Amino acid sequence: MLRVYLDHMATTPVAKEVLNEMLPYLENRFGNPSRAYDLGFEAMDAIDKARERVAGLINAEPEEIIFTSSGAEANNLAVHGLANANKTRGKHLVSSLIEHHSTLNSLRWLQKQGFVVSFAGVDRHGEVDLNQIEKSTGKATVLVSVMLANYEVGTIQPVKEIVEIAHEKGALVHVDAVAAAGNIEIDVKALGVDALSISSHTMYGPKGAGALYLRGGLRLVPLIYSGVQEEGLRGGTENVPAIAGFGKAAEMAEKGLGEIERVRWLRDMLVESVLEIEDTELTGHSEKRLPNHASFIVDYIDGEALMQALSFEGVYIGNGTACISQVLRASPVLIAMGYPSRRAQSSAVFSFGRINTKREIEYAIDRFYLAVKKLRKISPFAR
Amino acid sequence: MAEIKFVSGIRADATEDVVFRMCPMHLMRTEDRMKELKKGQILEVITDYEGSLNDIPEWCRKTGNELIGVDDNGEFFKFYIRKTSD
Structure with missing residues (x-):
């Protein structure tokens, strides 16, 4: 794996x-x-x-x-x-x-x-x-x-x-x-x-x-x-x-800042793919954002559950600041940005590094699609 | 404790601000800064550390520099030291 x-x-x-x-x-x-x-x-x-x-x-x-x-x-x-x-x-x-x-x-x-x-x-x-x-x-x-x-x-x-x-x-x-x-x-x-x-x-x-x-x-x-x-x-x-x-x-x-354009390209590739899934939204600013950062609300899914499901597939993402994700379900940052509590619980954060490759991102996208599909199937909120 | 003269309105050639920096920075920085001064020039040392009332006069006595006095009219102590030899 x-x-x-x-x-x-x-x-x-x-x-x-x-x-x-x-x-x-x-x-x-x-x-x-x-x-x-x-x-x-x-x-x-x-x-x-x-x-x-x-x-x-x-x-x-x-x-x-x-x-x-x-x-x-x-x-x-x-x-x-x-x-x-x-x-x-x-x-x-x-x-x-x-x-x-x-x-x-x-x-x-x-x-x-x-x-x-x-x-x-x-x-x-x-x-x-x-x-x-x-x-x-x-x-x-x-x-x-x-x-x-x-x-x-x-x-x-x-x-x-x-x-x-x-x-x-x-x-x-x-x-x-x-x-x-x-x-x-x-x-x-x-x-x-x-x-x-x-x-x-x-x-x-x-x-x-x-x-x-x-x-x-x-x-x-x-x-x-x-x-x-x-x-x-x-x-x-x-x-x-x-x-x-x-x-x-x-x-x-x-x-290494010179390598950030490659990282940005990988990030953009993932953003494009994730937004093709229904009921997903890029959070944060579309341009004024870190070049290695992509964050989403994936509706009807618990961010913590998604993070864990992906980790079983060898894909490690975040769902908010590391130290608070363990105790708080909804992200205070997303709440401050005006998102309702239920949506703020559906946060998925991808942050890239210079170690990442195109093949890895393709694999992560593939696993992400499957995990979202699976979790939405059992979600009481999904349409 | 050596006798300290209280002064005000002294014009210094250089200032070393060690406010809030922990002991023994008031001595280490004073020593370093004095090396940069010429004979006859005056260094102002600003500190919040009460122990400096003992340490700085003692340091001046040991090194032979002249302690003109201390200004305690403000929030912090301001020591004035004249360099006595190059």
Whole structure:
């Protein structure tokens, strides 16, 4: 049986080159980077090299990169850290209804600490309502946090416009770019953002490493207290193997963006085939979306059941953000986009990677047709 | 604890902002930044860390740099250090 992995939004396999970069730091080069002897220096050199590579991917300066344990930690650090660092100026935050849980739950915690948060809505295509961002951003707003691209529907947000609105009112902008990194070009200087989160494991790096870009000169309150690590902004002995692997993955992503057109072609092929099935709808924006992302509502079918049925055939897809699909049946993102609850339970998300081939996609389409047919046959809602 | 002079309105040649950065960044960054300054120039170090009231005077004493004083009128401490030798 062929195994076709089409859930690159959830995670990606570790590239061979990345693994090779990591191995010495799991074997002989095990030193603590804070130690002033050769074993420590070579570990610190690995971190420095990774920092340069990660900075290169997003056009940042190396000293603007703070390594974290994950994209979620980077989002937590940005939201908590920037809100608390600026709370004497104001206690108002702006975000959107379709953010990742690491951002949403950080904001909810801050609400309990006395911050006021405005959540902007999105349109039918999952694009954040700029009017709502503009209306809710005021003098007391210290931070606007939005994602660059959405995990579930692939929509790319108008970040540049959001930055213009926020900066005019004196607010900082944090962007969650975990879903976007490695799939579209990211230039922190061109976007004008103040902070930006990325993750290693969604771009062929290992799990256990993420990064927050923090524009030079900005203050940030740490989340994890210790000492000198990450210039005193993130404590804990560095995960050297994962960071080294993350660096290699970032370098490869920069070069690998050239392959995205082939991935886009595969994606388009699948979209065309899926939409030939009756009662299916592409969710998210048809153009302003990640080139490796296709998401649908497949009416009369439970998204979780479809995901599982396909996995038995060796085809792995998603049905929303990985961490919520286990507990919530309906996607909050689709609800925010205006879909009724029953339809929002029928979500199927395909996210492609550079490992995918035409043959794999043809196989996945074939299995998808069969699974939909089978599940609709037993669905109490199907016509 | 060494005696500290409280000052205001000092004009510095360079600023090192270590607000919210964990100890010992107030010393590490001060040391690094001082290397870039010339003899006679003044470094301003901004920090929220109360331990700096002990550490920075002590660091100045050890390194022979002159602690002009600290400005505590704002939200954070601002230390002024004059470099005494190249």
